[in-house]
Amino acid sequence: SGKALAAALPFPDVPLVLLTGTMKDPSFPGNPTEQDLKLELQEEFLKGVLHGDHVLVPNSRHYIQEDAPQLVIDAIQKVVNESRKK
Secondary structure (H helix, E strand, O other), X not given: OHHHHXXXXXXXXXXXXXXXXXXXXXXOOOHHHHHHHHHHHHHHHHOOOOOXXXXXXXXXXXXXXXXXXXXXXXXXXXXXXXXXHO
């Protein structure tokens, strides 16, 4: 929730990869607007993150682990590798 996120800020100086599904489904009520808002809020969040990457996933809405599993694996590996450098 927004309150939980606000309470977590400032975000610790740790590596972060944010995966965002950007596919829109006009047949799903509110989805195009919801997707635009989600992207806007996530971009705002990332402004407060020192070591963050944002990966847009155009072939997924929510279940990125099912639609693009390799991107999830790559993100986890990147965070592990970056964490080991610290």
